[in-house]
Amino acid sequence: MTAYILNLLVLISVYAILSTTLNFIIGYAGIFSLAHAVFFGIGGYTAALVAMHVSPEFFVAIPIAMAAAAGTSLLLALPALRVRGEYFVAASLGLQVLAVTLFSEWKSFTGGIGGVIGIPSVELFGYPVYKPWQFLIISLICLAIIIVIIRTLVHTSFGRSLKAIRDSESAALASGKNITVIKTLSVVLSSSLAAVAGALYAFYMSFINVESFMLDTSVLVMAMVIIGGTATILGPLLGAGLLMLLPSALTYLWFLPQTEIGSIQQIVYGLAMVLLMIFRPGGIVSSHPGGGK
Amino acid sequence: MLFLQLLANGLQVGAIYALTAAGFSLIFGSTKIFHFAHGATFAIAAYLFHFALAGLGMHWTFAVLLAAVSAVVFGILLDRLMYAPIQRHEGSFFTVFVASFGIGIVVQNLLGSVFGRGFMSVATPLSNSVEVIPGIYLSPLNGLAIVSAIICFAALHLFLTRTFVGKGMRALSENPELVRTFGLSPRRLSTYAFALGSLLVVPGAIFTAAGTGINPAVGHHVMLISLAATIVGGIGSLRGAACAGLLIGVAENLAMWKLGTQWSEAITFAILFFFIIFKPSGFFGRQTVS
Numbered sequence: 001m002t003a004y005i006l007n008l009l010v011l012i013s014v015y016a017i018l019s020t021t022l023n024f025i026i027g028y029a030g031i032f033s034l035a036h037a038v039f040f041g042i043g044g045y046t047a048a049l050v051a052m053h054v055s056p057e058f059f060v061a062i063p064i065a066m067a068a069a070a071g072t073s074l075l076l077a078l079p080a081l082r083v084r085g086e087y088f089v090a091a092s093l094g095l096q097v098l099a100v101t102l103f104s105e106w107k108s109f110t111g112g113i114g115g116v117i118g119i120p121s122v123e124l125f126g127y128p129v130y131k132p133w134q135f136l137i138i139s140l141i142c143l144a145i146i147i148v149i150i151r152t153l154v155h156t157s158f159g160r161s162l163k164a165i166r167d168s169e170s171a172a173l174a175s176g177k178n179i180t181v182i183k184t185l186s187v188v189l190s191s192s193l194a195a196v197a198g199a200l201y202a203f204y205m206s207f208i209n210v211e212s213f214m215l216d217t218s219v220l221v222m223a224m225v226i227i228g229g230t231a232t233i234l235g236p237l238l239g240a241g242l243l244m245l246l247p248s249a250l251t252y253l254w255f256l257p258q259t260e261i262g263s264i265q266q267i268v269y270g271l272a273m274v275l276l277m278i279f280r281p282g283g284i285v286s287s288h289p290g291g292g293k
Numbered sequence: 294m295l296f297l298q299l300l301a302n303g304l305q306v307g308a309i310y311a312l313t314a315a316g317f318s319l320i321f322g323s324t325k326i327f328h329f330a331h332g333a334t335f336a337i338a339a340y341l342f343h344f345a346l347a348g349l350g351m352h353w354t355f356a357v358l359l360a361a362v363s364a365v366v367f368g369i370l371l372d373r374l375m376y377a378p379i380q381r382h383e384g385s386f387f388t389v390f391v392a393s394f395g396i397g398i399v400v401q402n403l404l405g406s407v408f409g410r411g412f413m414s415v416a417t418p419l420s421n422s423v424e425v426i427p428g429i430y431l432s433p434l435n436g437l438a439i440v441s442a443i444i445c446f447a448a449l450h451l452f453l454t455r456t457f458v459g460k461g462m463r464a465l466s467e468n469p470e471l472v473r474t475f476g477l478s479p480r481r482l483s484t485y486a487f488a489l490g491s492l493l494v495v496p497g498a499i500f501t502a503a504g505t506g507i508n509p510a511v512g513h514h515v516m517l518i519s520l521a522a523t524i525v526g527g528i529g530s531l532r533g534a535a536c537a538g539l540l541i542g543v544a545e546n547l548a549m550w551k552l553g554t555q556w557s558e559a560i561t562f563a564i565l566f567f568f569i570i571f572k573p574s575g576f577f578g579r580q581t582v583s
Contacts, residue, residue: 032387079566083573086327086386090524091569093517094562101559219398226391263402270402273395278378281388 030166041213043198073191115209229283307542332516368491414506527575
């Protein structure tokens with residue numbers, strides 16, 4: 001039972017990192033991405049390969065994974081700079097679909113459908129970390145650092161510029177904001193932090209394959225941000241907790257057919273998205289009660 | 294030979310994509326609602342057609358009728374019960390998109406729970422392929438799909454240019470305020486747009502159910518394709534959506550010639566990505582960047 005709860009908590013903190021970093025671009029920059037799982041994946045694969053071939057040291061693998069995701073994220077920044085709204089959603093969808101094909105076809109990097117197996121346990125200053133509770137502590141520390149980074153950024157002039165661009169791009173441009181640099185930086189930052197979640201996930205599972213990085217994951221993370229509440233710190237955390245606990249909670253409802261749990265979970269969060277958009281578009285933890293962005 | 298075969302398949306698939314994309318484009322153009330659940334309409338029509346024909350053993354005319362009615366009713370219900378309340382208080386692009394996406398997820402999983410998650414296809418006398426010239430296999434369904442797409446487009450064109458309601462729908466896409474001043478109700482025209490747009494998925498849904506087969510994710514797939522076609526063709530341009538749908542269908546099939554099947558979706562999205570970065574207004578679109 002302890003093992004079960006620890007496992008759930010580690011996964012919740014990994015997904016909380018994903019939802020917090022996605023919220024940074026959805027909530028504050030107004031960049032609506034459906035490609036977050038791509039950077040999760042790049043982080044995971046890169047960290048796995050570094051650990052297997054270079055060094056299993058945490059402080060070696062994580063920066064390299066972040067750099068790889070940051071580089072790739074420029075592909076996402078490119079359309080984000082040129083177009084808004086529906087076009088960008090479509091572009092990020094395109095990137096997600098392309099990435100899934102590459103993840104399952106580029107066998108030397110990702111191991112294809114079979115995935116990467118036998119990822120060595122990560123080392124922290126030379127000490128191997130493999131027990132679930134050690135992982136939980138590391139992931140919670142990473143989550144806390146990421147929250148502090150994002151919270152701090154949002155309250156600096158950079159964060160205010162982001163919100164200005166979200167609310168009116170032409171007004172921000174008119175007041176002399178360098179939109180190109182600000183938008184690119186926010187996408188790069190969000191993606192490289194998502195790679196941290198990928199690396200943690202790869203080390204924790206010691207096996208990864210393309211199934212964890214598909215469109216479904218992007219949609220799940222998006223649902224966490226939206227259901228929890230965009231442009232808040234607490235919202236994405238709450239969303240991650242709720243949606244990760246949902247499958248386990250559903251198994252306690254004895255009258256539900258156990259084989260349908262996956263479907264029922266998706267139906268529940270699909271319906272939650274619809275109802276929230278009609279009645280409370282800001283999410284559960286709404287930064288503008290009674291409506292707003 | 295393989296090239297010609299793939300080209301023929303591509304034209305059939307392209308015709309289906311073109312119709313579905315035209316429906317999406319019609320709804321998006323005239324109401325500005327990003328109707329992501331359009332794929333769900335497609336899946337519902339396809340599953341009900343399959344169920345009526347294979348499950349209940351109905352005559353095919355009734356099955357077609359059932360698919361058409363359910364698609365239209367589903368479209369109108371979404372417009373009235375979901376989009377109208379959202380648009381009443383705020384209706385930003387983001388809110389509409391998320392709600393629509395949510396419905397898509399719900400429908401996909403409900404269909405999976407009710408009808409099973411596997412691939413299903415219903416055999417009709419028209420589905421059997423015959424060797425037309427050596428090495429090329431075609432079924433009457435291939436031709437029928439293309440012919441019905443042409444008929445639908447001709448009818449749609451006449452409707453939008455000759456009838457009062459059709460002209461109203463085009464006016465709605467240009468200037469909703471003027472439509473109101475003129476004494477027409479944008480709300481009612483929006484319902485018509487949903488009814489007509491949803492009706493356009495029916496031929497595609499039927500031919501897919503009777504041909505290559507359906508699974509619960511078919512709506513999602515079709516939606517991604519029509520979204521790509523709408524943008525590549527230029528938002529608001531039915532002609533563009535149709536051409537782009539055809540192009541994507543053919544490209545997807547020709548991709549199998551040199552690469553594997555697994556690359557077909559990636560090819561579509563590579564085209565889309567390219568267009569969004571270099572020519573966001575599409576083939577025939579108005580300038581809509583930023």
